[in-house]
Amino acid sequence: MKTPIQIRFSDVDMARHVHNAVYLHWFELARMALLREVVPPVNDWRTEGLILAHNEIDYARPVHLNDTIEAEAWCSKVGTKSFEISYAIHRIDNHAGICATGKCVMVSFNYVVNALSLIHISEPTRPY
DSSP states (O other), rough: EEEEOOGGGGBBBBTTSSSSSSHHHHHHHHHHHHHHHHHHTTOOOEEEEEEEEEEEEEEEEEOOOOEEEEEEEEEEOOOSSSSEEEEEEEEETTOOOOEEEEEEEEEEEEETTTTTTOOOOEEEEOOO
């Protein structure tokens, strides 16, 4: 799942590139786009939800205010009570390439019984 990203002026730090913490926001946008595709729309998030248990980022090249980028997210690993989402931030303008990669671990949680729960996600796939 690819999500276009609009770089805001406030994303840029004094070094004139996007601040490192902003990448987590971009990963969240991509993650939510992916989850909208795989979680049934009738899911009651108050009883059965997901907890973000781990985040990691590897920076490869800086992103600047005028770059054109997109965030990609895909399910890279599935367990019984958790799954991993992998990410890539792609520059898609004249200087195309991967700017950052990352991953997170999402844990399925039942808020009614206050315990981890089994997940119902198919095998990991990347759209291409």
